[in-house]
Amino acid sequence: MTLLTQSSTWQALSAHRKNLPHMRELFATDAARFKNMSLSACGLFLDYSKNRATAETLELLFTLANDRKLEAKIKAMFAGEMINTTEKRAVLHTALRSNASQSIIAEGQDIVPEVQQTLDKMQEFVETITSGQWKGYTGKAITDIVSIGIGGSFLGPKVVSQALRPYWNQGLNCHFVANVDGTSISEKLKLLDPETTLFIMSSKSFGTQETLTNTLTAKAWFLAKGGLQSDVAKHFVAVTSNVTKATEFGIDTDNIFPMWDWVGGRYSLWSAIGLPIALLIGMDNFRALLNGAHQMDEHFANAPLAENMPIIMGLLSLWYGNFFNAQSHVVLTYDHYLRGLPAYFQQLDMESNGKSVTLDGTDVDYSTGPVIWGGEGTNGQHAYHQLIHQGTALIPADFIMPLQSHNPIGVHHDQLASNCFGQTQALMQGRTFEEALAELVNSSLTDEEKQLIAKHKVMPGNKPSNTLLMNKLTPETLGALIALYEHRTFVQGAIWDINSFDQWGVELGKNLGNDVLARISAEQDSSALDASSNGLINLYRQGAI
Numbered sequence: 001m002t003l004l005t006q007s008s009t010w011q012a013l014s015a016h017r018k019n020l021p022h023m024r025e026l027f028a029t030d031a032a033r034f035k036n037m038s039l040s041a042c043g044l045f046l047d048y049s050k051n052r053a054t055a056e057t058l059e060l061l062f063t064l065a066n067d068r069k070l071e072a073k074i075k076a077m078f079a080g081e082m083i084n085t086t087e088k089r090a091v092l093h094t095a096l097r098s099n100a101s102q103s104i105i106a107e108g109q110d111i112v113p114e115v116q117q118t119l120d121k122m123q124e125f126v127e128t129i130t131s132g133q134w135k136g137y138t139g140k141a142i143t144d145i146v147s148i149g150i151g152g153s154f155l156g157p158k159v160v161s162q163a164l165r166p167y168w169n170q171g172l173n174c175h176f177v178a179n180v181d182g183t184s185i186s187e188k189l190k191l192l193d194p195e196t197t198l199f200i201m202s203s204k205s206f207g208t209q210e211t212l213t214n215t216l217t218a219k220a221w222f223l224a225k226g227g228l229q230s231d232v233a234k235h236f237v238a239v240t241s242n243v244t245k246a247t248e249f250g251i252d253t254d255n256i257f258p259m260w261d262w263v264g265g266r267y268s269l270w271s272a273i274g275l276p277i278a279l280l281i282g283m284d285n286f287r288a289l290l291n292g293a294h295q296m297d298e299h300f301a302n303a304p305l306a307e308n309m310p311i312i313m314g315l316l317s318l319w320y321g322n323f324f325n326a327q328s329h330v331v332l333t334y335d336h337y338l339r340g341l342p343a344y345f346q347q348l349d350m351e352s353n354g355k356s357v358t359l360d361g362t363d364v365d366y367s368t369g370p371v372i373w374g375g376e377g378t379n380g381q382h383a384y385h386q387l388i389h390q391g392t393a394l395i396p397a398d399f400i401m402p403l404q405s406h407n408p409i410g411v412h413h414d415q416l417a418s419n420c421f422g423q424t425q426a427l428m429q430g431r432t433f434e435e436a437l438a439e440l441v442n443s444s445l446t447d448e449e450k451q452l453i454a455k456h457k458v459m460p461g462n463k464p465s466n467t468l469l470m471n472k473l474t475p476e477t478l479g480a481l482i483a484l485y486e487h488r489t490f491v492q493g494a495i496w497d498i499n500s501f502d503q504w505g506v507e508l509g510k511n512l513g514n515d516v517l518a519r520i521s522a523e524q525d526s527s528a529l530d531a532s533s534n535g536l537i538n539l540y541r542q543g544a545i
């Protein structure tokens with residue numbers, strides 16, 4: 001494969017970038033721009049017309065995708081090929097939401113039956129809990145679920161449960177514990193009754209320090225509160241691919257929900273890692289979530305490039321990262337229920353595409369994954385939108401908003417929508433010096449002051465944004481939305497020829513942390529470490545600076 005940056009398409013994109021008119025002009029000269037640069041799929045509507053792109057831009061980006069054999073790579077993923085080359089694994093989170101009638105071979109085995117069996121096991125478990133049939137050690141029904149997990153074993157359940165709050169079963173509360181900071185679990189345990197609490201320990205590896213420590217603390221609390229070792233099975237279940245370690249830990253075999261190596265942690269909410277979601281919203285709604293994602297899978301696998309939502313979003317993001325030096329991408333969710341989504345997309349994209357060598361181990365000579373950040377609108381307008389509008393960095397933005405609120409009240413949704421659309425308009429058109437000066441014409445400022453203030457009020461505009469709409473935030477549209485971003489991430493990794501599905505970069509910190517822990521725990525001398533680490537450990541030992 002030709003070196004990406006030396007390809008003729010890459011060179012053409014570089015040249016093309018220099019000749020792009022301001023978006024104001026692109027809109028002024030093309031009345032059909034909105035119509036031609038928007039599309040609907042799987043209950044979502046994407047307006048990508050407020051991008052620094054023309055039909056020629058998109059054609060060049062599609063050519064780049066073809067150069068990089070994107071469609072073949074998409075087929076390889078869905079076909080269960082070992083595209084996670086460094087771990088020799090297939091990447092088949094899409095199989096978790098496939099139709100039961102499908103047959104998907106991974107590592108020589110049809111995996112759909114086990115996926116369906118696990119969904120059935122989840123269904124049965126959810127029904128015994130929500131019906132009150134499952135009893136704790138004193139014969140009471142479960143009222144509180146504690147999901148213990150971190151990374152993809154935390155963010156997926158947490159963010160999706162939060163997003164689908166209108167669909168929660170009554171009478172069941174859910175708490176999420178991730179951080180190993182003792183405050184996290186201590187604050188939760190204060191709220192709980194051991195007789196009516198069920199702990200779900202979620203860890204694909206069953207080897208994550210935070211999750212093991214939090215689960216041991218939960219178990220110690222349970223026993224200290226009066227539960228017996230023989231009662232643990234009534235109050236602890238596990239979701240893991242490491243059944244042996246879970247059994248050794250003391251989780252009853254019947255209470256272990258399997259997951260598999262061909263599901264990456266950041267892609268795992270669709271598996272039994274999503275058990276807290278299913279308990280809260282019910283299995284029918286969980287299956288609707290899966291179905292929404294499945295619809296997006298079908299769209300991604302079959303829609304032509306020019307009508308393919310994940311491909312268009314992925315290519316446009318790459319356009320800014322590689323040709324405008326954009327270092328970050330902001331996700332702004334104009335819906336309170338979606339306030340956690342930026343954090344979810346952070347792990348999804350940054351742990352996938354935060355890489356710097358290609359599949360064959362060559363150092364890249366181009367930017368790869370950007371920093372993903374964001375928050376809920378309209379709050380961000382009163383916090384960081386200033387920088388997006390007038391800062392020196394180009395920060396492409398995604399605005400996400402349902403057209404209908406679950407809580408229609410007064411003028412609220414009108415104002416939310418107006419802010420959302422107003423922001424994308426301001427980013428696109430900016431404010432010229434002449435416009436700024438005209439706004440000051442009746443002010444009491446002197447002419448000299450007006451000239452100066454006007455200069456400070458200039459906004460360059462030409463700041464790109466996508467606007468994603470849905471009729472309403474439902475399990476289906478949320479499933480489609482998350483799958484859209486999963487595939488958007490895939491598109492970029494495929495063009496960059498990196499492995500989006502391993503995460504070797506998280507190991508060293510963990511290993512060095514374990515070494516520090518051993519030195520702290522055993523009062524071992526740490527002077528062999530660098531002076532900073534040694535100094536910090538000594539301060540920790542002193543417990544005072």
Ligand code: F6P
Pocket residue numbers: 150151152153202203204205206207208211265266351503506
């Ligand atoms: O941060 C590394 C990582 O492996 C993530 O990819 C994963 O989601 C998280 O840790 C938790 O891993 P596990 O589910 O194996 O406990």
